[in-house]
Every structure is written in structure tokens, then in C-alpha cells.
Amino acid sequence: MSICAPRNIETLDSILPDEPLLMMGAGPVPIPARVAAANSIVINHLGDTMAQIIDQVKSMSSYVFQTNSARILGVAGPGSAAMEMAVANLVEPGDRCVCVCNGFFSNRLADMAERSGGVVNRLHVKPDASATALSVRQYLEEYNPKILTIVQGETSNTVCNTDLADICKVAKEYNCLIVVDAVCTLSTMPLNMDEWQIDAVITGGQKGLSSIPGVSLVAFSETAWHHIQKRKTPMQHWCLDAKLADQFWYQKSYHYTAPVSGVLAIHEALRLVCDETLPARFKRHLRSSLAFQAGVEGMGLSLYVQQAHRLNSVVGICVPNGIEKATLLQTMSNRYRVEISGSFGANIVRVGQMGEQCRAHNIFRTLHALGAAMSSMSAKVDVPAGVSALEKSLQLFDADVGYTELKIESSA
Numbered sequence: 329m330s331i332c333a334p335r336n337i338e339t340l341d342s343i344l345p346d347e348p349l350l351m352m353g354a355g356p357v358p359i360p361a362r363v364a365a366a367n368s369i370v371i372n373h374l375g376d377t378m379a380q381i382i383d384q385v386k387s388m389s390s391y392v393f394q395t396n397s398a399r400i401l402g403v404a405g406p407g408s409a410a411m412e413m414a415v416a417n418l419v420e421p422g423d424r425c426v427c428v429c430n431g432f433f434s435n436r437l438a439d440m441a442e443r444s445g446g447v448v449n450r451l452h453v454k455p456d457a458s459a460t461a462l463s464v465r466q467y468l469e470e471y472n473p474k475i476l477t478i479v480q481g482e483t484s485n486t487v488c489n490t491d492l493a494d495i496c497k498v499a500k501e502y503n504c505l506i507v508v509d510a511v512c513t514l515s516t517m518p519l520n521m522d523e524w525q526i527d528a529v530i531t532g533g534q535k536g537l538s539s540i541p542g543v544s545l546v547a548f549s550e551t552a553w554h555h556i557q558k559r560k561t562p563m564q565h566w567c568l569d570a571k572l573a574d575q576f577w578y579q580k581s582y583h584y585t586a587p588v589s590g591v592l593a594i595h596e597a598l599r600l601v602c603d604e605t606l607p608a609r610f611k612r613h614l615r616s617s618l619a620f621q622a623g624v625e626g627m628g629l630s631l632y633v634q635q636a637h638r639l640n641s642v643v644g645i646c647v648p649n650g651i652e653k654a655t656l657l658q659t660m661s662n663r664y665r666v667e668i669s670g671s672f673g674a675n676i677v678r679v680g681q682m683g684e685q686c687r688a689h690n691i692f693r694t695l696h697a698l699g700a701a702m703s704s705m706s707a708k709v710d711v712p713a714g715v716s717a718l719e720k721s722l723q724l725f726d727a728d729v730g731y732t733e734l735k736i737e738s739s740a
């Protein structure tokens with residue numbers, strides 16, 4: 329042996345903080361204890377126990393995706409692997425695609441469509457605005473694509489495509505397959521796959537679902553499945569081949585060794601969503617995010633995106649002039665043990681409101697950490713006013729049930 333074992337490797341105990349940091353960024357998000365416990369188990373990936381678990385994952389996913397589709401597939405990989413599974417199976421060389429591009433992740437869908445040989449037209453939307461059904465219609469009229477890709481929530485700049493249902497309606501008029509990235513939004517806000525006639529919905533584990541990163545889900549419609557089955561060109565990716573994945577997810581046979589622990593984790597995450605029910609979960613997310621937003625504004629800071637286009641699952645906060653973003657994040661992490669995210673483009677920091685992040689104790693702690701860290705950097709923020717605005721917003725939400733129902737309905 330010529331290569332020696334490395335010295336000075338520290339144990340995880342000495343590397344990780346005693347008390348875990350509160351993960352309030354754009355993902356991964358904190359996981360419930362049951363999800364963590366499930367993630368520590370290894371079982372036979374082809375046994376009867378696994379078959380039962382897979383069946384349950386599929387039936388719970390039907391509810392969470394709001395689809396009767398019999399093509400819900402898991403994938404060992406990040407949300408991006410699920411994106412690639414949807415795109416690469418549906419796009420064949422020469423296929424025309426219109427990709428609605430609001431930011432970083434929607435452009436990733438376009439990149440993937442290009443790599444699959446698609447002829448891609450990108451509909452670029454201003455970074456602080458939602459796409460409109462009208463602009464999508466113009467692109468579909470001009471290019472007559474086989475496929476439309478779009479994100480429900482653009483995590484990178486905290487914009488929500490609020491007109492998604494109408495955009496899907498338009499896409500169906502043009503007989504177009506619709507691929508929707510719901511990585512940060514699934515189970516945080518309404519998405520009705522069947523009703524909106526979406527052909528592929530993508531989600532990851534570590535965001536809206538509050539599971540671990542590394543196991544993701546894709547649901548295909550019957551129409552999408554039909555296209556996949558009659559592909560003329562073979563899939564380039566073996567691991568992401570939906571027909572091969574179907575062997576494991578529907579035929580109880582072997583594709584690759586499933587990420588069993590992660591599948592158990594997502595099983596528990598989905599079970600918690602089903603227990604909570606979608607309407608209650610949407611309400612919890614809305615209540616928490618609106619209160620956090622009120623707190624941020626109450627403190628004297630401004631939100632990056634106007635309310636009409638704003639994503640509630642990830643909140644973008646403008647960083648005041650003279651405040652060094654990296655120092656702010658470091659101070660929040662070191663002094664208050666709260667992690668939030670920076671951003672790729674705009675001068676914003678981002679706070680997630682997905683899954684377990686939407687708990688009152690977490691948003692109070694995060695708002696305080698943000699305000700106190702900014703104060704220590706000489707920013708003009710009024711922390712008590714922010715905390716008070718947060719509390720008031722929670723109370724208002726709880727008191728005004730009519731208002732609550734209305735908000736949920738109107739975003740559906």
C-alpha cells in the first residue's frame with residue numbers, strides 16, 4: 329500500500345455544532361423527527377416491505393400532486409435529477425420547446441431541454457415579475473412547441489408564476505405538453521396536476537416536503553407516458569430512463585438499488601402531509617409566510633418582489649446599502665445559529681417558508697436574528713417593531729377566518 333490513511337481527520341462531533349443550526353434558507357429545510365428516524369433505516373430494496381412502502385408512497389403522492397396518474401416515479405437524486413427525468417424523457421432531438429424563464433431554475437429546465445436535443449425558445453420574464461398567460465400565448469402561437477416548461481415558484485428570485493393555472497389552459501389550447509417544476513412549492517401552495525392538465529410535475533425532497541435531499545419525485549400524465557412509450561430515439565440517460573424506473577416503481581423489479589433510507593424518509597414526509605391535509609398545510613404556510621413578511625417590513629426592510637408576483641415559499645429581502653451580505657449571513661449563523669440564503673443575482677437574502685420552516689417559533693427566531701445581526705452592522709432596523717408586526721399578523725390571520733379562507737381559495 330503506497331497511499332496511507334489520512335491523519336487529522338476530525339470526527340463529525342467535533343465538526344458539527346452541538347446544537348444544529350436552524351435551517352431557514354432556500355433548502356434544505358429542517359426535517360421532522362419521524363423523517364430523520366426513517367432516514368436511518370436500511371431495508372431490502374426488493375422485498376415485500378419495500379413493495380408495500382412504494383405502494384403507499386405512490387398513493388400518498390397521488391393526493392399531494394392531486395393526480396390520478398399511474399405514473400409517479402421516484403428518482404435517486406436531487407430535484408435537478410427529477411427535472412432532468414421529466415425533460416429528457418419527453419424531449420427528443422428536434423422537438424420544439426418553449427421554456428418560460430423567470431430565473432436560475434427555469435433556465436436550468438431550458439438548458440436541459442437543449443441538452444436533450446430540443447429546439448428551445450426561451451420566454452424571458454423580468455426577474456421580479458410572474459409570467460403572463462398572454463405572453464405565453466404569443467410564444468405558443470409563434471413557435472407551436474411540443475413542450476412548455478415552467479416553474480411554479482422561482483426560488484432564485486422569489487417570484488411565483490401566479491397565473492400558472494391560466495398558462496396551463498393556454499398551453500392545452502395549443503396541444504402542448506406541460507412540464508412544471510414544483511420543487512419549492514409542492515405541498516406549500518395549491519397545485520392541481522389533473523385539473524390543470526399538467527403532464528409532468530417535478531419535486532425534490534428537501535424543500536416543500538421537508539424530507540432529506542437526494543430522493544425526488546416526478547409524476548407523468550397518461551398523455552406524457554404515451555409520448556415516452558412511443559419515443560423514436562433511445563433515452564441517453566440510463567438511470568433517468570422513465571421506462572426503466574417504471575420497472576421498479578410499478579413492476580416490483582430491479583432498475584437500480586433504490587435509495588431505501590431516503591424513500592422511507594419521503595414516505596414519512598408524505599404521510600405527515602396527508603395527516604395534516606393539504607388545505608391545512610397551505611394555510612399554515614400562508615399564515616407563516618405572510619407574518620414573516622409583515623415582520624420584515626415592520627422592521628423597516630423591503631421585500632424584493634411585489635405582492636402580486638411574490639412567492640410565499642421563499643421570501644426575498646432587499647439588503648440595505650452598505651450591508652455586506654456575506655457578513656450578515658455569517659453573523660446570523662455564528663451569533664444566532666440561524667442559516668438563511670444569499671442569492672445568485674439580485675442583492676437579496678432569502679428566507680425559506682417550506683415545511684417545518686413554517687412554525688411560529690422558527691420565524692420569530694429568524695426575524696430576530698436577521699434584525700439583530702443587521703443592527704449590529706449599523707443598519708437602520710427597528711427589531712421590536714418587526715417582531716410586533718409579525719405577532720399582529722399571526723393574530724389577524726387567526727382571528728379573520730373568512731379572510732383566511734378567501735386567501736387560500738384565491739390562490740387555488
Ligand SMILES: *Cc1c(COP(=O)(O)O)cnc(C)c1O
Nearest residue numbers: 406407408433481483511512532
Ligand atoms: C431547489 C430547486 C431546484 C433544484 O433542486 P436540487 O435539489 O438543488 O437539484 C429546482 N427547481 C426549483 C424551483 C428549486 O427550488
